[in-house]
Amino acid sequence: MRTMKLLRPSNLSRSLGGDILNLLFLILCGCLMALPLLYTIFQALKPLDEIFIFPPRFYVRNPTLDNFVQLLVMMGESWVPFSRYLFNTIFVTITGTIGHVIVASMAAFVLAKHRFPGQNLFFNIVILALMFSYHVTAIPNYLIMARLNWVDTYLALIVPYFSYPLGLFLMKQFMDQIPDSLLESARIDGASEFRIFWKIVMPSVKPAWLTLIIFIFQQLWTMQGGVYIYSEQLKTLSYAFSQILLGGAVTIARAGVSGAVGLLMMIPPIVLFIVTQSNIMETMATSGIKE
Amino acid sequence: MPSEPMQTSLSMPYKRKLAERGRLGRLLADIKKNKVSYLFLAPYGIIFLFFTVLPVVISIGFSFTYYNILEPPQWIGWRNYINLFLADEVFLISIKNTFLLAAITGSLGYFASFFFAWLINELPRRIRPFFVLIFYAPALAGYAVSQIWGILFSGDAYGWMNGFLMKLGIIREPIYWLTDPNYMLPVLIVVVLWMSLSHGFLAFVAGLQTVDRSLYEAGYTDGIRNRWQELWYITLPSMRPQLMFGAVMSITSSFAIHDVLVPLVGFPSTDYAAHTVVSHLVDYGSFRFEMGYASAIATVLFLVMVGTNKIVQRLLRKVGQ
Secondary structure, eight states: OHHHHHHOOOOTTOOHHHHHHHHHHHHHHHHHHHHHHHHHHHHHHOOHHHHSOSSOOSSOSSOOSHHHHHHHHHHHHSSSOHHHHHHHHHHHHHHHHHHHHHHHHHHHHHHHHOOOTTHHHHHHHHHHHTTSOGGGGHHHHHHHHHHTTOTTSHHHHHHHHHTOHHHHHHHHHHHTTSOHHHHHHHHHTTOOHHHIIIIIIHHHTHHHHHHHHHHHHHHHHTOOOTTTOOOGGGOOHHHHHHHHTTTOTTOGGGHHHHHHHHHHHHHHHHHHHHHHHHHHHHHHTTOOOOO | OOOOOOOTTOOSHHHHHHHHHHHHHHHHHHHHHTHHHHHHHHHHHHHHIIIIIHHHHHHHHHTTEEOOSSSOOEEOTTHHHHHHHHTOHHHHHHHHHHHHHIIIIIHHHHHHHHHHHHHHHTSOGGGHHHHHHHHHHHHHHTTTTTHHHHHHTOSSTTSHHHHHHHHHTSOSSOOOTTTSHHHHHHHHHHHHHHTOOSHHHHHHHHHHHTSOHHHHHHHHHTTOOSHHHHIIIIIHHHTHHHHHHHHHHHHHHHHTOOTTTHHHHOSSOGGGTTOOHHHHHHIIIIISOOHHHHHHHHHHHHHHHHHHHHHHHHHHTTTTO
16 A cells, blocks of 8 residues: 555556556666666776677776876877867857847747737748758858858857757747736836846746756757868867767777767766756746647 | 738729738838837847748759859759759668658657656656656767767677677677668667657656646546546647647657768768768768759758648647547
8 A cells, every 4th residue: 555655646547557567667768778878987987908808798897087088188189279179169058058048038028928910920930940950051051151251250150059949939938828917017117128028037937948058058069060160279079079089989999088078978968957857847848839 | 921801892903002002001010019029039030030041042042053162053943853853863762761760760759759758757756857867868968979879889799789699699790780781770770769759758748747637537537447548538639739849859850860870870871871861961062062952952851841740740630539
């Protein structure tokens, strides 16, 4: 009886056996999902003789930080100081994230709370834009960047992400829930629209902006700059790491380092997600596309 | 544009003209009245116009030209499209691979997203966040660690998969997972599926928590017996908006598979066995500089994605009926 209470409040359509089976199934699948991530951690901590062992071992027996040391040495030898890559990634990620949250929230605010001609058309185009990947627009985008003289500047990396459609979409759906009466009473008190946006709307949609932050962070954090950046000093961390791994992860001399790189790249987004998880769930609950 | 009701009763042309001028005038007045709204929308609108809408329009335009960036584009009509479908064998391979990958990873990924979200929702509230994290982590960090799959499926005996199978005696010599055309696509499918519990999954987990409890109670009195009936008759219909969102997300990502395959099977892959439409697009756009041709590929991809989305959304309306 106690276990049943522990698993879930008594419910007519649930059987205890089914609940236990469900838990076991999820634990099993969860282990499978976590396996490659665990392998990354183990691989990063393996000394060279454990990386090349037959039969290969999943876990690590004598963990060492050698791979990280080796990575640091490699980074120290690179032409551009390692700290520069790190700075570039942090700069691009932070400005891109802040800009996106502000620009998308301003647009979402009027789409959700104002009535004006063209608003539905605009929102429908944004929904349509959710449907294609950046590859489709990559070529004309480059030409536009070239025309604007933005190639080889941070602007080319940052500004397009300000209008990341997923962010606007989620923010608008979330803002729909804010009661109109709240805004109306502020208007009667003589507050300007910008003041209402900044002092009333933004603080009350904190879960949504945390969600936008994690999604855009995911995009910007792994961004390599691609064709837009050719100066070595402006390249990002993700690019520098990919150069170290050049030749594939199977390159013998760098097999350990690649584990270290993978571990370093995967930690920030996961930590950020853990910190903001409850807010993200609150936002995603409103994410539906209404017919 | 405001969607004014059509004034069908006014058949005389001059009257219509008058009405139209009135409409235009009203529109201008409307815009003036809503100045603040447009100001708020402007930063997003301008950036969106320049880096999303305009590129799509330009891309469609270029697809009817021969354009190599150095010389001005030359109008060649439908020739790029004709070549794509009639003369380009690699494109046909890439179309086949893309549809295969999209059909398998898109649909399985979508169903898995919902299925796991649903199972997690059946757990006690306190341990839910932990499972959400475990299942979402691959999508979150997967791209950063995608080279780990290169080690798992490495073509020598030190690769974990080969070593495992050899130790069990199932195979006697290592399989070239990532260079043998027979194995590339299956490995790729595994990796993509692993990363597919993404935005849609989060939307499902969150949406399930907000389904109206009273609907379930009403369901029990109407004779719903088990969790499967409850799922089909109550949960799914009330989750339709999230299901739409998840479908859009998984179609978009499953048709655009490319970045993940580069570190694994190389670019281009052996015999183009893992070549996708996006790979083909990158090949012509970033390496061969045939922008007109690449734009035609992009346009085809765009139409396929939007078309598939429309079909899937129509199907989703039938859920729970």
